[in-house]
Amino acid sequence: MATYKQLEEDTGGNGTSLLVDEPEDEVPGSLQVTVKPESILTKSPSERRIFFIKLAVFALAIAAAITIYFVPIMNETICARHTLCVVIIIVTMWVTEIAPVWASSLLVPILVVWLSVYQEPNQPNQSIPAKDAAKRAASTFFSSTVMLAFGAFTISSALTKKQLSDRLAFFILRRVGTRPILVTIAIMCLGLFLSMWISNVASPVVCLSVVRPLLRDLPFDEPYVRMLLLAIAFANNIGGMTTPISSPQNILASGLLRDKGAIYEVSFLKWMGAGVVIALICTAIAFGFLWIWFRPKIKQVGPVPEQELEPFSWGHAFVLLVSLVTIGLWAVNSLLEKYIGGTGIVGMIPVVLFFGTGILTKKEFKELPWDVLMLLAGGMVLGDAISDPEDPTDSKSPARGLLVLIANNLSKVVEGAPVMAVNAAFSTLMFIVGNFVSHTVSAIILVPVIWGVGTNLGNGDPLAGHAPLLVMSATLIDSGAMGLPVSSFPNAQMYSETDKHGKAYLTGADFMKTGFLIGILE
Secondary structure, eight states: OOEEEEOGGGSTTSSEEEEEEEOTTOOTTOOEEEEEEOSGGGSOHHHHHHHHHHHHHHHHHHHHHHHHHHSOOSSOOHHHHHHHHHHHHHHHHHHHTSSOHHHHHHHHHHHHHHTTOOEETTEEEEEOOHHHHHHHHHHHHTOHHHHHHHHHHHHHHHHHHTTHHHHHHHHHHTTSOSOHHHHHHHHHHHHHHHHHHHHHHHHHHHHHHHHHHHHHTSOTTOHHHHHHHHHHHHHHHHHTTSSTTSSHHHHHHHHHHHHHOTTTOOOHHHHHHHHHHHHHHHHHHHHHHHHHHHOOOOOOOOOOOOOOOOOOOHHHHHHHHHHHHHHHHHHTHHHHHHHHOOHHHHHHHHHHHHHHTTSSOHHHHHHSOHHHHHHHHHHHHHHHHHHOSSOTTOTTOSOOOHHHHHHHHHHHHHTTOOHHHHHHHHHHHHHHHHHHTOHHHHHHHHHHHHHHHHHHHTTTOTTTTTHHHHHHHHHHHHHTOOSSGGGOHHHHHHHTOBOTTSOBSOOHHHHHHHHHHHHHHO
16 A cells, blocks of 8 residues: 655645655655645535635625725724724634635734834824834834744754653653553643643644554544543643743733733743643543543553653753753743843743754754744734834823724723623633634734723723733633634644544544533633
């Protein structure tokens, strides 16, 4: 039987994939290359229908944006109206995925400059020159928050390459035995712990590499297989709550709080103190629900096969030391910021040391999750544009940006309501959007708005309006939104897992039946 390798790097990005037919006996000269174009014409009728529906929605969004660009719809400034056009176009592209979400994010800096969304101070109908707008967009695109994410993903890459995360995984699972209940609890706790330090974008890959040999030995229709994959996905989603670097949405929210001022910043340790406790409770709920839902009858799994790991060396010690020092500096950033310059600068330490010493090479540099970084960077620019002008707290100022207008209208809706009711309302909104759009995109869209509403409720004082609380609560809830395969990176990774015949273990219905209910219970 032939095996197939996807040679993505040889396509030149032209939408064409090369399938290499490589016989198992590897007879010389038997390698055949077939060019298989991927276009709308090769899709099934249902896929083409969905594509054209998305195209129609996008066309309507463009028409709406053009109309709003020229016609005022509320008491907004010209720059705020232009910002709304950008939001409509980008959010529609993210939701419909008419283009990859990370590619759509690259359009944000272009649009905010060309559509003149940045206001001149105290001149509501005057935008800053395009040259100055370009500088501002570029600096925001590679902001301290993006630098922190860059550093976190570099640490993840180094820990993975040196098999330090694998060592921990195999060490734990070899000691829990072969009882399914213990294996499930161990793998969920492992995902939770790894997410804290290498982000829940990378941690599911480690968990999956450990359990994949177990899956291959089980019947395809064994309920425990689906339960274990869902347990990995949900534990890593929940692990995204635990630290400021455990998920892209946490990085974004903690960055916003830090940028608003030291008084609003939630330190690494404070975030961890709240996030870990909540995550442990949520993980227990998720495990209990899955175990009752699937009621696995299997009595034994595994054991986890022995894996040959390279001997521990100075390179392993170096990676471990640099990672611990970097995380330690992130944890005490509020105390040392005037000396070290902030979390973004600290994030560059592992980048320089790991790539500069050859621990990581150009290959690993290319393999970093640049799609996530580009999505985060574009989201930061969009958030900055929505928040313009810089000081949105003065509602009497004539230079009111889009965020202030949205916040003012939402504030009227929740005016007089108890803070817990407001918190519940925005957390519910984040949960709904996070399920259907994705954790990262929902945070990009809603976190600045929630901050603005909290600021308005405090009459310009974010603390009086509990803005930091509203932002952090909604962000934590965001990680609990896991009802669809597209909701998060862990969900998508488990959804794509197949058996040796290429048949997917999980369906969208598996996520909907369990993920929504677990999220509501949490």
